[in-house]
Amino acid sequence: MFPRRPPVGLAAWLLVGAAATGRAGARGGGLLALLANQCRFVTGLRVRRAQQIAQLYGRLYSESSRRILLGRLWRRLRGRPGHASALMAALAGVFAWDEERIQEEELQRSIDEMKRLEEMSSTFRSSGVDHHPPEPKSQTERDEDSGGKEQPWEMVMDKKHFKLWRRPITGTSLYQYRVFGTYTDVTPRQFFNVQLDTEYRKKWDALVIKLEVIERDVVSGSEVLHWVTHFPYPMYSRDYVYVRRYSVDEENNVMVLVSRAVEHPSVPESPEFVRVRSYESQMVIRPHKSFDENGFDYLLTYSDNPQTVFPRYCVSWMVSSGMPDFLEKLHMATLKAKNMEIKVKDYISSKPLEVGSEAKATTPSSERKSEGSRGCGPARIEYA
Numbered sequence: 001m002f003p004r005r006p007p008v009g010l011a012a013w014l015l016v017g018a019a020a021t022g023r024a025g026a027r028g029g030g031l032l033a034l035l036a037n038q039c040r041f042v043t044g045l046r047v048r049r050a051q052q053i054a055q056l057y058g059r060l061y062s063e064s065s066r067r068i069l070l071g072r073l074w075r076r077l078r079g080r081p082g083h084a085s086a087l088m089a090a091l092a093g094v095f096a097w098d099e100e101r102i103q104e105e106e107l108q109r110s111i112d113e114m115k116r117l118e119e120m121s122s123t124f125r126s127s128g129v130d131h132h133p134p135e136p137k138s139q140t141e142r143d144e145d146s147g148g149k150e151q152p153w154e155m156v157m158d159k160k161h162f163k164l165w166r167r168p169i170t171g172t173s174l175y176q177y178r179v180f181g182t183y184t185d186v187t188p189r190q191f192f193n194v195q196l197d198t199e200y201r202k203k204w205d206a207l208v209i210k211l212e213v214i215e216r217d218v219v220s221g222s223e224v225l226h227w228v229t230h231f232p233y234p235m236y237s238r239d240y241v242y243v244r245r246y247s248v249d250e251e252n253n254v255m256v257l258v259s260r261a262v263e264h265p266s267v268p269e270s271p272e273f274v275r276v277r278s279y280e281s282q283m284v285i286r287p288h289k290s291f292d293e294n295g296f297d298y299l300l301t302y303s304d305n306p307q308t309v310f311p312r313y314c315v316s317w318m319v320s321s322g323m324p325d326f327l328e329k330l331h332m333a334t335l336k337a338k339n340m341e342i343k344v345k346d347y348i349s350s351k352p353l354e355v356g357s358e359a360k361a362t363t364p365s366s367e368r369k370s371e372g373s374r375g376c377g378p379a380r381i382e383y384a
Contacts, residue, residue, distance in 0.1 A: 095215055100262045101222045102245035107256050110282040114254070114299045117180060118286070153178065156320050162327075164320065169303060173312045176303040177319060179327065186334045188287040188296040189348055192255050194334045195283065196246060196347045198225070204333035206230075209237060214264055220245055226267050231274075231306070232318070238306060239273040248291075248348050255285040255348075261304075278305035291348060300327070 157164035161182040166175040183191065194200060198211045210228040217223065222245040230237050244259040261279040269275045281302045288295035302323065308315055337344050 095224065095264055095266075097217050097219065097222075100243055101217050101220045102243060102258050102260070103220075106258050107245065107247050110256050110258055110284050110299075110301070111249075111252075111254055113282075113301070114284040114286060117299060118297075157324065162324065164323065166316065166320070172305070174303065174305055175316055175319070176301065177323060179300040179302075179323060180297070181300075181327065182295075182297050183331060184288075184295045186331070186338060187292050187294055188255060188285050189291045189346070190334050190338055190344075191296065191298075191330070192246075192248075192257070192285055193344045193347050194330060194337055195257060197344045200333070200337070200342070200344050204336070205329065210239075214241075214266060224262060224264050226264075228273055235308060236274045237272070238276050239270065240276050240279055240304075241267045242279055246347065250291070253287055253290070255291075257281075257283045274307050276304055276306060278303075280304070 151168050151170075153165040153167045155163070156166050156177075163180045165178045168174075169176050194204075198213065202208050202211055207230045208227070209230060210226065212226055214224040214226055222243050224241065224243050226239065226241050228237060228239040241262060241264050242259050243262045244257065246255070246257040248255050259279070259281040261277055263277075282300070284299045286297045286299075287293070288297070300323075306315065310318075336342065
């Protein structure tokens with residue numbers, strides 16, 4: 001009989017077995033029997049270890065959530081440098097900021113798109129402008145068009161201070177949308193702050209079921225949010241887990257907010273909602289004069305996959321009508337905050353890096369708790 005745990009490696013066990021076989025004479029197959037027993041022993045250890053890991057994660061996630069989370073993580077990380085370490089970080093409940101934080105290049109691309117649009121139309125705020133030139137293409141888009149990979153933007157809505165385009169997303173039945181508009185009765189600071197303030201949005205957006213900051217990045221100021229929202233009847237409510245980052249460039253007189261969907265280990269998929277896993281949004285704001293004077297242009301580029309079974313034209317109609325409605329709600333909420341002097345956090349004064357440098361990226365917390373725990377005192381609050 002063999003001991004429960006071998007004191008030495010497999011090679012030593014094989015040598016001991018071989019010697020015993022030789023002393024026994026012609027007991028053929030003894031070496032193979034030893035090898036088979038050792039393999040069963042090692043396999044049993046691995047199976048028990050896997051069972052313990054499965055039991056641990058079984059307490060944290062449902063079976064479907066585990067399958068989806070691990071499957072998607074592996075497919076996304078496969079082939080990347082360090083993919084195994086990133087997967088292990090996710091299994092350990094740690095968000096991989098090195099992989100998922102929004103980079104400076106993403107912010108700059110959005111600003112460059114705004115510049116290209118401004119080059120084609122020097123102004124869109126003049127009341128005498130009745131028409132707007134076609135949406136310009138970047139060099140990347142022109143190269144892709146020449147290869148037949150991208151389709152041109154199609155005008156969907158053309159109003160005096162609101163233009164809406166769309167274009168098919170290659171390889172899908174979905175569209176990407178782009179809005180260029182102007183407001184003259186609120187300041188850029190007010191409009192920007194109302195977009196970012198999650199607590200105030202719960203008051204003015206009746207569709208919000210849940211909206212909270214899950215975690216912040218100490219390096220870039222990016223933050224992960226969990227957003228649950230009602231969808232039109234009879235569809236289930238949707239939930240989004242996304243990372244966002246904003247930047248305010250006072251020297252170049254521009255603001256930018258970029259968001260995109262991510263996976264976060266502390267927010268597993270819930271059977272109560274439909275998880276939206278494909279989502280991107282970029283908002284660029286260009287003041288006419290300054291951040292604190294009325295008047296600005298904005299460029300919003302948006303796409304998501306709401307996971308519906310409705311035909312493409314139905315989804316397109318819902319988004320095309322829903323986007324102007326949302327922007328008008330945002331506008332009215334800004335006006336209300338301005339006229340009624342509702343307190344909205346001033347995100348321009350509280351720079352992203354100042355927020356992130358005081359927060360613990362590995363400790364999930366609500367936005368308000370994180371703001372109240374800063375070492376530099378309470379966050380500056382101003383009237384929107």
